[in-house]
Amino acid sequence: MERRQFLRNSAITGAAFAFSGAKGWAKSADAHIDILIDEPKGEISPNIYGQFTEHIGGVIYDGVWVGEKSKIPNRYGIRSELIDKMKQIHVPIIRWPGGCFADSYDWKDGIGPASKRPRRTNFWEGDHDAIRLHEKGPQIFEPNEFGTDEFMRFCRLTQAQPYLAANLRSLPALDLDHWVEYCNSPAGSTTLADVRASGGFPEPFNVRYWGIGNESWGCGGNFTPEEYASEFRRYTTWIPGYGLDLQLIGSGPNDNDIDWTHRFFEQIYSDHAYHNRSFTGWSVHHYASDLSRGRISKGDRKGDALQFDSVDWYELLRQCDLTEQIIQDQWTAMGQYDTDHHVKLVVDEYGPWYREGTELDPTHIFGQQITMRDALATALTLDIFNRHSEKVSIATCAQLINNLNALFLAHEDRFFATPNFHVFAMYAAHQGGEALRTVFSAPDVRYMRDGKSAQFWGLNGSASRKGQVVTLTIVNPDLSKATETQISLGGARIIRADGTVLAAADMHAHNTFDRPNAVTTANLAVAINGEQLSVTLPPASVTKLTVTLG
Numbered sequence: 162m163e164r165r166q167f168l169r170n171s172a173i174t175g176a177a178f179a180f181s182g183a184k185g186w187a188k189s190a191d192a193h194i195d196i197l198i199d200e201p202k203g204e205i206s207p208n209i210y211g212q213f214t215e216h217i218g219g220v221i222y223d224g225v226w227v228g229e230k231s232k233i234p235n236r237y238g239i240r241s242e243l244i245d246k247m248k249q250i251h252v253p254i255i256r257w258p259g260g261c262f263a264d265s266y267d268w269k270d271g272i273g274p275a276s277k278r279p280r281r282t283n284f285w286e287g288d289h290d291a292i293r294l295h296e297k298g299p300q301i302f303e304p305n306e307f308g309t310d311e312f313m314r315f316c317r318l319t320q321a322q323p324y325l326a327a328n329l330r331s332l333p334a335l336d337l338d339h340w341v342e343y344c345n346s347p348a349g350s351t352t353l354a355d356v357r358a359s360g361g362f363p364e365p366f367n368v369r370y371w372g373i374g375n376e377s378w379g380c381g382g383n384f385t386p387e388e389y390a391s392e393f394r395r396y397t398t399w400i401p402g403y404g405l406d407l408q409l410i411g412s413g414p415n416d417n418d419i420d421w422t423h424r425f426f427e428q429i430y431s432d433h434a435y436h437n438r439s440f441t442g443w444s445v446h447h448y449a450s451d452l453s454r455g456r457i458s459k460g461d462r463k464g465d466a467l468q469f470d471s472v473d474w475y476e477l478l479r480q481c482d483l484t485e486q487i488i489q490d491q492w493t494a495m496g497q498y499d500t501d502h503h504v505k506l507v508v509d510e511y512g513p514w515y516r517e518g519t520e521l522d523p524t525h526i527f528g529q530q531i532t533m534r535d536a537l538a539t540a541l542t543l544d545i546f547n548r549h550s551e552k553v554s555i556a557t558c559a560q561l562i563n564n565l566n567a568l569f570l571a572h573e574d575r576f577f578a579t580p581n582f583h584v585f586a587m588y589a590a591h592q593g594g595e596a597l598r599t600v601f602s603a604p605d606v607r608y609m610r611d612g613k614s615a616q617f618w619g620l621n622g623s624a625s626r627k628g629q630v631v632t633l634t635i636v637n638p639d640l641s642k643a644t645e646t647q648i649s650l651g652g653a654r655i656i657r658a659d660g661t662v663l664a665a666a667d668m669h670a671h672n673t674f675d676r677p678n679a680v681t682t683a684n685l686a687v688a689i690n691g692e693q694l695s696v697t698l699p700p701a702s703v704t705k706l707t708v709t710l711g
């Protein structure tokens with residue numbers, strides 16, 4: 162086939178042409194990948210493999226929390242199967258309690274004896290999905306059975322760090338101080354530490370990560386950037402530290418809203434400058450929710466999670482791929498004020514967002530099925546985070562279970578892992594690895610999009626190294642073509658190479674209660690040819706190669 166060089170991995174494009182030409186690649190390969198083993202880019206923060214859990218629909222109630230008296234196997238009320246699976250993929254950090262819910266949540270409602278906790282109206286009660294529910298369950302009237310203690314238990318059981326989103330819209334700043342005091346003050350030191358102890362937790366939770374509001378441009382208060390900057394200064398000017406290295410995360414833009422970022426950073430860094438070294442994170446939310454391709458100007462532009470054609474496939478991947486541009490643009494904007502880039506990006510909500518109709522239970526607000534398309538979307542997003550490891554310090558997938566880009570779907574006693582779980586399982590090997598520059602050279606995928614020729618990249622991915630082991634993850638978005646690929650590791654001696662692949666004959670393939678393993682990983686043959694590897698990447702697949710060097 163005609164080989165059209167298509168070079169990816171931004172900064173080194175010019176060098177890569179010469180590099181590929183010098184390799185003496187076998188002519189038969191469709192694509193080439195150069196792992197630049199001598200160009201480490203810094204550690205991939207394990208925290209970019211985080212998860213998000215909100216009090217919305219079936220995430221906490223029915224998903225995470227089944228209650229201690231439930232017949233469903235549980236530990237302290239938390240679904241055991243979920244804990245086990247989360248440990249398998251080494252979830253490093255969990256964001257809670259929202260989302261939009263966070264800015265209407267009073268943390269004090271969720272502490273103390275469960276029987277005495279108040280019932281409150283959930284933020285999402287007015288959502289279209291909630292209104293149509295006949296039974297007004299915990300999705301509408303929050304029982305507060307799951308509060309701070311239960312969340313901390315969940316984190317301990319899964320060995321994840323807690324990341325709490327504080328209420329900036331409807332609680333005063335003193336409440337944030339007190340929530341931090343409840344979580345972090347030493348045993349016996351404060352009245353709130355005693356309350357914590359009476360719930361069975363004398364020792365502090367030591368929560369380091371605190372979000373200062375959520376989507377403050379929208380559900381979190383409808384602030385202007387200037388107003389939010391002023392609130393942010395006020396809420397973060399003093400927070401009790403207890404010797405912890407607190408990490409404060411500002412509520413950043415919706416998608417690539419550069420104006421929000423410029424105006425916030427201008428307020429924070431100029432004039433009466435704000436010097437708070439704990440401000441280390443700027444959150445970004447990006448959902449792939451507009452699949453209308455410009456054909457719908459008003460109303461719901463979402464697509465369907467299960468009913469889609471090949472153009473929708475590429476369109477969804479394209480929407481998720483915008484994450485890379487968002488990261489680059491936001492980073493550039495932040496750098497104009499925060500010139501040493503003390504503040505990193507925290508992508509704490511991301512994933513495809515489809516219209517209602519494929520949720521497993523009506524109570525699962527924003528619940529949707531997860532197909533191979535979503536697995537590729539998730540994989541290419543994680544690869545983007547890996548490639549920008551110096552910029553992205555935390556990311557949490559929206560959301561862990563029964564909502565949007567879920568890794569798990571559950572209802573009552575039934576539970577299964579979605580294809581996204583398998584992506585996280587494969588990519589866990591990157592956590593804490595040294596990111597390596599990698600050049601992907603592959604022909605674009607070409608297809609017809611509304612009567613016009615369109616293209617999408619042919620292969621992309623990321624690589625990292627831990628000692629003598631290199632992990633390479635690759636997405637092949639092409640729906641019809643397997644891609645024969647040669648891989649070079651810059652002349653390093655290859656002792657062993659193992660492949661794992663997630664692929665399915667049908668792009669709509671997904672798991673269900675009846676067929677929980679319809680989509681799962683398999684081994685993939687990798688040939689070692691001297692200093693190179695050869696592998697055939699199936700159509701519409703996610704692949705991980707584990708390469709041991711001598």
Ligand code: AHR
Nearest residue numbers: 259260261262375376559
């Ligand atoms: O993840 C669902 C919702 O999407 C979150 O509550 C909100 O932050 C975002 O708009």
